[in-house]
Amino acid sequence: MSATLSESIDRLDAAAESRLDSLLESPGDVGILDEHAKRELRRAILTAVCVPGYQVPFGSREMPVARGWGSGGLQITLALVGADDVVKVIDQGDDEGVNAVNLRRLVTETTGATETTEVDEATVVQTRHRIPEDELDEHQTLVLQVPVPEPLRGVERNIAELGRMHAEADYSRMWVSLYEDKVRNGVITKSTGYPCLVGGRYVIATTPIPRWDVPRLHHAPFLSLFGAGRERKIYAIPPDTDVEPLTFDDVPFEVERTAGARCALCGATEAYLIEVPPSVGGAEDGRWICSDTSWCRRRRATDGDA
Amino acid sequence: MIGASPMRPTVLRVEQLGKIFGSQDPAAVAQTGPDAGSEKSPDGSSVVAAWDVSFDVASGEAFGVIGESGSGKSTVMRAIAGDHSASAGSVWMQRRDGSTSDLLTMSPSERRALRVDELAVVYQDAAEGLDLNVTAGGNIADRLTAAGCRHFGQIRERAAELLERTEVPLDRMDDLVRTFSGGMRQRVQLARALANRPPIVLFDEPTTGLDASVAAGVLDLIRSLLEELGIAAVVVSHDFAVIEMLTSRCMVMQHGRVVEQGLTDQLFEDPQAPYTQRLVAAARA
Amino acid sequence: MNSQQQDAQPRPPVLSVRGLRKHFVLHNVDGRNVNGLNGVDLDVSAGEHVALAGSSGAGKSTLLKCIYRTYLPSAGTATLRSPTGEVELTALADAELAGIRGRQFGYVSQFLRAEPRRGALDIVARAGVARGMDRAVATEAAAVSLRRLNVDESLWDVFASVLSGGEKQRVNLAAGTISPPQLLLLDEPVSALDPANREAALELISDLTSHGVAVLAVFHDLDAMARLASRVEVMRDGRIVESGPPGEVLHHLEGVAR
Structure with missing residues (x-):
């Protein structure tokens, strides 16, 4: 009996040691997210891709950046990339913004991925509030950091009611807010984070990207993933999906131009x-x-x- | 049948509608009502707010429900509107596509969809039927966009048309409803309710709480609208004058039961039930 | 006179009342029973003006209200006929009765019951529209009728609630008789009118019968009955006690009807 027991303990010890070794050899795994957390994130991402525009809740982890500083986008990126990936991170279009630099360093150092500032080299582009001017292709993934994922936040605060409105595609109050904006100001003044109908079903907040970028989501060849760390929501626009900015038939959607x-x-x-x-x-x-x-x-x- | 009969199709049929609050003990039904003198069961565990309520309404017809507070009239209205569930019965409605549905078996989302363009409600409290923090036009836009209208110019045009019809000055179209007087709020509520030309409209004490002269104006307006639009209406009120002016048939409720039903003028001039006779005598006094 | 009356086969009466009874139960006055009608038989044909005479409380208004179903009859029948069929008014479902009221048969009381904030012309025209007239035609006909009843044109768009009693009564009569249904029940329709206006109103009512409308009326004065009625039915204690042409019946009613 005791011999068997001590053999078992030895076996367990050996297993633990070998796992520790492997973890140490693969710094990405000890880095920020464990495999369990990644699996959960990937499941949420897959759900989001399957139901375009639907906000999938996920168990947002503590990140080495404060929530509201890109923790949602960071978690998505960390769940996606491996050592083979090439990552570009921009902050308002700028690769050299302090936040962009820090996030890029964090991702590459903990996953073994390499970094770039060139869009055509990147497999994953994490961004805060812009889509690169260069066209991404079907092999690339855009990860957007989202502060406020709920497009209806401005018209409704009650969580249960928000859930109902999305479930029933009851977006009339969003339309009313656009109507009132136009009545009051002569134009729809909503500039960044313009609400869009995805796949003819869910209205999303397009993060605070400028209007300029909104038409580029429509039938885009690439996958867009939106992560909100503080609000614990992930949503997605799969390639070739309808993305229509909410606007009246007789009030064309216009991008910023001076x-x-x-x-x-x-x-x-x-x-x-x-x-x-x-x-x-x-x-x-x-x-x-x-x-x-x-x-x-x-x-x-x-x-x-x- | 006489000549080319003006009889129009029944669009709403309420059958044995019942609503019990609290314990759903069926024994409570026998222990409550006008004979028991209360809608509350003796042990206090149930309130039979409405029981065995049946009536029907044809398009172009207004049906009244009159009673004192606690009679169950508002419970009936709210059960039809879907604002709360019912305990028993059916509410059959003729749909736009010609089919017939029991509103009580519909899911909450189906009922909400119904409220967009098939069944509208005008509440006593305008805050229940309107968003006070939105303009008069915006409150109408809400219904129009819910029905799928996406044309700004058409929304403006239709909102102006509705406000004009309900006698709201057009220069107030872009003011927040919060800044409106009580009578004006009711007019906006009417405009909103009629936005998508619903075949059925429920009115819950539509003029209660308004100054007499304001109430008379709103009542006039409702009567003209009912005459013109050919809608089927259910009017719930404690006020004889309201029921008398708006409806051709009505019923009297007391302690959750219907005590009498008939032609409105007959009910007021030749009431049959002791309770109705008392009510009429008090109203005439 | 109506040409159809010369047909070999006379048309059945527009209204036939048989054995009509009404008793009221006053639940709040010791459950007291009050008899209003004690079995009334009566016919009114197209183009006929039947006047109900009798002292106050004899049951004249009660009879009109039972036919119109403002009172719920206790027993008996009241049959309304048209060229296309007939209905039993006392047995008709509420909704159906409400549907034919005003359209197939009308009731004109001495009081105007209309929205207080509506003008006279509008009230009368709407009554025409309710009987199937085109709005423009109804407005034109309403103007003719109001003019005929001497309702001053300056009052046509004034809220009816501010009109005098006599003016209201004339507006009410105009509304009740525009595009008239085949049967009209008139309950003291000229009681509040001064002699000149009363004259115009009586002429208008006289025209109704010459255009084939069946009229059953209650007037408080014998002179109106003598001028308008083709037959007078005298009531007492909820029964008809005498019937005949006004010349035969009215002379021994002097002093009774008032």
Whole structure:
């Protein structure tokens, strides 16, 4: 009996040691999420892909970044990437934003993935509030950090009622808010996070991405995953899905455009431009520059070659 | 049948509707009602708010339910509206597609869908039928968009048309309903209720709480609308004048039961039940 | 006179009342029983004006109200006939009765019952629309009728609630007689009118019968009966006690009817 018992204990010890060894060899696994957490996240992601636009609840983990600082997007990225992946992270279009740099370092150091600032090299692009100007393809995944996943938050606070409204596709109050916006202001002023109907069924908040990016979600070839860490929700837009901004038939949806605006750095007019004080970014001769910094940089490099 | 009869199809039929609050003990039914002098069971565990209530309404007809508070009239209205469930009976409704459905067996979401364009309710408290923090036009837009309208110009046009019809000054169309007087709120509520031309409208004490002169105006308006639109209406009120002006047939409720049903003028001029006679005498005094 | 009356086969009466009884049970006055009608038989044909005479309390208004079902008859029948069929009014379901009221047979009381905040022209025109008239035609006919009854044109769009008693009564008569149904029950329709307006009203009522409407009426004065009635039915204690042409019946009623 005792011999058997001690043999068992030895076996268990050996198993534990070998597991520890393997964990130490694969720093990603000891890093931030264990395999169990990843599996749970992947299940939530799969559900989200199966029901486009539906907000899937998940058990949001504590992250080394505060909730509200990209913890939702980070968890999705960590559940997706392995050592073979190439990751790009942008913050408002900028690869060099402090938040982007920190998240990128965190992902690559704990998963073994490599980093890039070039869209065409990336397998996963994690972003806060922009879609890169370059077209992503069907092999790439866009991960969006979402502060407020509930598009109806502005018209209803009650959680149960929100659930009912989505369940019954009862979006009339959202329409009323658009109606009132238009009545009060002559136009629909809602700028970022414009509500969209996904797959003809669920209305989503398009995170605070600018209107400029909204039409690019419609029938996009790539998969978009939205993660809200604080609100513990994941939702998705699978490739080739209808994404229609909510607007009236006689009030066309329009993207941001300022007459005559062009990037002070690369001269682009067909890109999302942001207004900056004259001295920033070397844009002394103008008040607009591209929001997507790597895209802008590449354009300048190409122009230089030409 | 005489000539080309003006009889129109029955669109709402309430059959043996019952609602018991608290313990659902069927014994409570026999222990309550006008004979028992109360809608509460002796042990206090059940309130038989309404029992064995049956009536029908044709399109173009207004049916009244009159009674004192606690008589069960509002319970009947709310059970038909789907604001609360019923304990017994059926509420058959002629649908737009010609089929017939029992509202009481519908899921909450089906009933809500019904409220978009087939069955509207005008409440005593405008806050129940309106979003006070939205404009008059927005409250109408809510119903129109719920029915699928996505054309801003058409929504504006239809909202203006409805507000004009319910005598709300058009320059108030874009004001928050919160800033409206009680009478004006009821008019907006009417406009909203009629937005999608529902064949059935329920009115729950539509003028109670308004100043007499304001109430008279709203009553006038409701009567014209009923005349013009050919809708089937159920009007619930404790006020004889309201029932008399709006309905051609009605019933009297007391302690959760129907004590008498008939032509409205007959009920007021030749009441049969002792309770109705008392009620009429008190109203005439 | 109506040309149909010359047909070999006379048409059956528009209204036939048989054995009509009404008793009231006053539950709140010791359950007391009060007899209103004690078995009334009566016919009214198209183009006939039948006047009910008798002292107050004899049952004249009770009879009209029982036929119209404002009172629930206790026993007996009241049959309404039209070229296409007949209905038993005392047995008709409430909803069906409500459906033919005003359209197949009308009741004109001495009081105007209308929305207080509606104008006279609108009230009368709506009554026409309710009987199937086109709105424009009804408005035109309403104007003709109001003019005929000397209702001042400046009052046509004033809320009816502010009109005088006489004006209201004339508006009520105009509304009750526009595009008239085949049977009209008139309950003291000119009681509040001064002589000139009363004259115009009586002429309008006289025209009804010459256009084939069957009229059953209660007037408080014998002069109106003498002028309008083709037959007078005298009531006492809820029964008809005498019947005949006004010339034969009315002379020994002097002093009784008032």
